[in-house]
Amino acid sequence: MPDRRTPNSSLRRLLAAGDWTYEALARAVNALGAENGTCLRYDRTSVAHWLAGTVPRPYVRELIAEALTRRLRRPVTASDLGMGPCEPGPPLxxxxxxxxxxxxxxxxxxxxxxxxxxxxxxxLEECVYRADGPDGSPWQDLLARCPAQRRPGGTPEHERxxxxxxxxxxxxxxxxxxxxxxxxxxxxxxxxxxxxxxxxxxxxxxxxxxxxxxxxxxxxxxxxxxxxxxxxxxxxxxxxxxxxxxxxxxxxxxxxxxxxxxxxxxxxxxHCRQALRLTEAALRVAPARTPPGTRALLLTRLAPALASAGHRDRALASVAEAEEHCRRAADGGTPGPAGVCDCSRALCAFAKGRTLAALGDRAAAVAALRQSLEHRPASACRWRALTHAEIARLLLADGRLEEACAAWHRFLDDRPQWRSARADRALAGLRRELRGHAAHPRAGAVLGRAERAGKRP
Structure with missing residues (x-):
């Protein structure tokens, strides 16, 4: 039977507009798959098949559209790809x-x-993370356009x-x-x-x-x-x-x-620029009388974004301001509306460590992260394991192998209670980073323990 596929001229035009090779598009789609937790192995041959009329599954079409959106710096939807009509989905x-x-x-x-x-x-599983365009996103202006309202008095039932x-x-x-x-x-x-x-x-x-x-x-x-x-x-x-x-x-x-x-x-x-736009916007729309614990939380999210964007002085100033607000909250400032809106000492020190790490000061970052562990409760398995993993990576990058192995051991202590794909990725990173040091007795012991942990269901 002859091949009745129709060459995809729409995708070809989009590739030409982006001045992209087949290999470049394949790499971008693979990278977006990894960003969204999926391992893909497309190459230039795959793109050639798409241009010849092959239609990939809907999830991959969303990745292709997002890759072209970022390349062309304008919205490209899956229906623009010339890969046939997209099934109408729910109003997400x-x-x-x-x-x-x-x-x-x-x-x-x-x-x-x-x-x-x-x-x-x-x-829903096929939703792809969407990066904002170069001019920012109206998401950060949505609250600014909506005036703050005085809450009407509620009935006892509403209050309950x-x-x-x-x-x-x-x-x-x-x-x-x-x-x-x-x-x-x-x-x-x-x-x-x-x-x-x-x-x-x-x-x-x-x-x-x-x-x-x-x-x-x-x-x-x-x-x-x-x-x-x-x-x-x-x-x-x-x-x-x-x-x-x-x-x-x-x-x-x-x-x-x-x-x-x-x-x-x-x-x-x-997405460093998007992170900076959103965290800056959060501080702009926050009320003037924001409780100190919540103000500290907003600043701890701004500081790493500033550091990742190369704004050293502003990042360090945000860390210092966050620490001051955190102290005020601990000294009896007005509490925030809920725990999710408060900044603990542990979170403040963790953000400081991430900020210093992004600025290249590994020794100070390790000290801040260790300080955050002093304030973490034993029940916070996710945060303790994540912090030990961050410390281990920084120590290993600094050539302090034995200290890194000690941190990896503590990571493995908390790892069984941390249930998520990020935990799995951290364990895989441990195994990958230590394989080159397997001949070292302590590294070999950690690696063996990590290998056994990776085989458990």
Whole structure:
């Protein structure tokens, strides 16, 4: 039977506009796959097949569209690729509105319904992390366009509901200390079955703003869980849902916390400029009377972004200011609205370590990270393991092999309780980095222990 495939002229034009070779597009798609937690091995032959009319699976089409979006510095959708009609998907929150926000509860409801339904979950699993364009994203301006609202007085029933949601935010936030896979499904179900129901059954004027603000924080906690599990596209969807909820509630304090969380996520994914734009925007939209603990949190997310962008003096100044606000909070300053909005001493020292590491001061970074461990509770397995891994990498880069091995051992002590794809990646990194030192007795002992840990289910 003759081959009836039609050559893909649309993709060819996009390649020509980006002045890209087949190999360059394949590399970009593979890199985006890795960014989104998927190992791909496309090459120039694969691109040649696409140009000849072969249609890859929907997830890969999303990666191709995002790769071309970043190359051309303008939006390119999967339907622009000339790979046939895309099946109409659900109204996911992919772009912010140009004006005031609307439909925030409907967005969250759609997202949670997809996530909780095994038959429709693949649509969400194929979400790709979207980088902002060169001129920034309207996400960072969404709150600024929405004036802060005075919360109307609530009935006793409303007050009880707000307290219940605030307790849930704190519970799930602490559950995240065990890793992104811990309580993730439970939080999705809670949002779908309980939270969105409460929001939909609000008064005739719409859901109470305080309920929407707490729902925004729950979306932020779930986004952090997915980010820790390296499912960055889904994490971004929940971050965006959280911004919409905070904006529609007129709660600039919660909105600033969610924006800064988006910025921290962007930095983890490797988008330094986007991280800086978002963390700076978070401080701009934060109210003048932001509690010191929350102000410290915003600054601890700004400092590493500044350091990664090369702004040394501003980064160090942000660290110093964060430490001062953290001290004020510890000395009895006004508490933030929930634990997820507060900055602990451990978090402040951890951010300082990451900032110094990005500035190239490895010795000072190690000292700050070790200080953060002194304030971490034993139950914070995820953060303890992550910090030990950061310390080990810095020590190894400094040629301090035996100290690095000691840190890797402590990482392996906490690693079994840290349940996420990031934990798996950290373990794989340990094995990769120490293989070149396997002849050293201490390195060999750590490597053997890591190999055994990697074989456990």
């Amino acid at each position: 929150d992919t772009r912010p509105p140009g004006g005031a926000p609307s439909g925030a509860v409907a967005r969250l409801t759609t997202l949670c319904a997809l996530n909780a339904d095994p038959a429709r979950r693949p649509v 509901e707000v307290r219940h949601l605030r307790d849930a935010v704190d519970f799930f936030h602490r559950a995240g200390d065990l890793g992104g896979r811990h309580a993730q499904t439970a939080l999705v179900s809670y949002l779908r079955d309980d939270v969105t129901t409460r929001l939909h059954t609000g008064r005739s004027g719409g859901p109470h703003p305080a309920l929407m603000a707490q729902a925004a924080l729950l979306a932020l906690v779930l986004a952090d869980m997915y980010a820790d599990d390296l499912r960055h596209g889904i994490a971004q969807q929940y971050h965006r849902a959280g911004v919409h909820l905070a904006a529609e509630a007129g709660d600039h304090l919660v909105g600033a916390v969610v924006l800064s969380g988006m910025g921290a996520h962007a930095l983890d994914v490797g």
